[in-house]
Amino acid sequence: MYATSPPATSPPPPPLARTSSSRGTALVVTACAVLFLAVVASIALGSRDISPPEVVRILLHPDGTGYNSHVLWTERIPRTLLGLTVGAALGASGLMMQALTMNPLADPGILGVEQGAAMFVVLGILFLDITGVTGYFWLALAGAGITSALVYLIGTRTNAGSSTLGLVLAGVALAAVMSSLITLLVVRDEAVYAHLRFWSVGQLTGRAKVLDEILPFAVAGLLLALPFGRTLNVLSMGEDAARGLGVRVERAQLLGAAVAVLLCAAATAAVGPVAFVGLVAAHCARMLAGADHRWSLPLSMACGAILLIGADIAGRLVLGHGEIQVGVMTAVVGTPFFVWLARRRNLVRV
């Protein structure tokens, strides 16, 4: 939940706190327009200069030949679609994790869930000879699920002063264990280590093939998440109030967590751990839409996609040649945001 979470003792009358549907629709339409612009920019911009008329021509004639056409159809377009999918998945996952744990710092990367997914992927590569993104996906799903359960169990039982900090510390500790185990496993196989090091930064480059394999899982997760807004609204009023309204709280929480983990696993299996996207997207969505999850949930998907695509474009353009991986760019954007959140008066117990 947000830093200024509504106290359970005086639940606000639900209709008043809700975003009006006309405002919500306007927000979603605006977000989609910005997202569209980001997609266009991501297709048009890159280290290789292709003039806008040329881009339009290639897009209109998909069967064209030539190097520019090749770059566009096999690299930039799949890369953009992957950014769109992964960003939306991370945004929705971040918002759902924050709403379910009532923790404004929750993010699949910060809570160590992505490291858990990575750990299982490495185990699969080494011991089960699994290659191919579908195999990675099931491993990542198992790893993300187990790690989230562990982080939640440890984080809610800490003596760290606040459950907000407890979850973050549990995430940091588990991420450290996971990355040590990963190193322990791959350290003698330099090829695997090099591959992993490449993957562990989180990037969209050269992953065109990944898209087809991960798309069904990501789309299923996003479609499952969309109707969850109403349930999250009810849960945010506190467990007792939710129970009073006839919601089966435990079942709803478990389902929500399962969807959030599914989204995070799909994203991680596709591009590697990318921290801070879920965190920033969820907060942007809530700043725009307020406390109503029916609107902030689709908005956080749009914000996540805009953020990831934007960071990817920036990473492509910031250096003249070569590029900065998107995971590094999102850390550069996300860290000041995280610090700003951590500085808020209500967040940490003073």
Next chain:
Amino acid sequence: MELLIRSTAPGSTPGSAPASALRTATLARLLADRRARSRRTALTVAVLTVLLLGLLAASVLLGGVGRVDPADVLPAAFGMRTGLADYMIFRIRMPRALSALLSGALFGLAGALYQRLIRNPLATPDIVGISAGAGAGAATVLLLAPALPFGTPLAAVAGSLVLLGLVYALSLRGGLNTYRLVLVGIGLSGVCTAYTNYLFSLADQHSIAVAMRWLIGSVNGADWTGVSTLAVGLAVCVLCAARLGRPLGSMSLGDDLATGLGTSVPAARVAVLALGAGAAALATSVVGPIGFVSLISGPIAARLVGADRAFGLAPFVGAVLVLGADVLAQNAPLISPVPTGVLTALLGAPYFVWLILRRRPGATS
């Protein structure tokens, strides 16, 4: 503790006879208790020293790969052999063992300084991101200007001090809040790690060993330059820490009392923070961010000799931890060879979890 003894010293407040007798008896008990604890401290230091010498011998004798005739080990250790024995013992194993020992001591000292100042076992240089800042600074120089003399340690210290300044400034808000400090540190260490990761993904395959050292921490490839850097650094840090011992002691009574006792609290606080950052950064510049040593050394020392004496013992514990982890990392069946930092993280992170899970009734901070 010292204040208590001073205020109950005989002659300071002459009272009625039974009360004075009682006070004398209490004082005698306190002094006896203190003597017993001093003996225990001395014994612990002795045991740790023996342990360290044993580990040092094990590290030089066993050493991981390569065979050296046992008869050659001792002369080679003093540089009195040539050829393979000299190379293995004097050029590889000795610097490695000494680097592990000295860097462990520096990490332990840094952790104890922070834990004593901030009064929270979680607020150590690696958790609040100072080791990550040092690693980022060192990695920058290593990749962009490797020829600079003493560039790596200087850049590491500079990086850690910049990060310390940022973390400190960003977590100040009407006083220093420990949890905000930890959160801000976790956030900023994220960006430092991403940056270091990025630098090494540029540097490509051939520098994997180097990359591993800067991302995980390893004493592999240590040399005598590193050892002398660490030794000089440790000596300077210990001297400074000894000077800061009294202000730290009075600050543990609370800022108001400490000011009353003549300590300049803000100056002492900045000095301790900078010294801890410098110690951690020096160690990081030579062996990389070996995880969790600064976190667990202090609490282990406190377990051994009590919280008020843990400060001096923590460097010994840190040295034993890193050297022991390195002997294991080189020789343990199935897993060796691995970077030393992997083992300390595998030991330290569960301890960290235990530390945040432990419930102390009534504990507030």
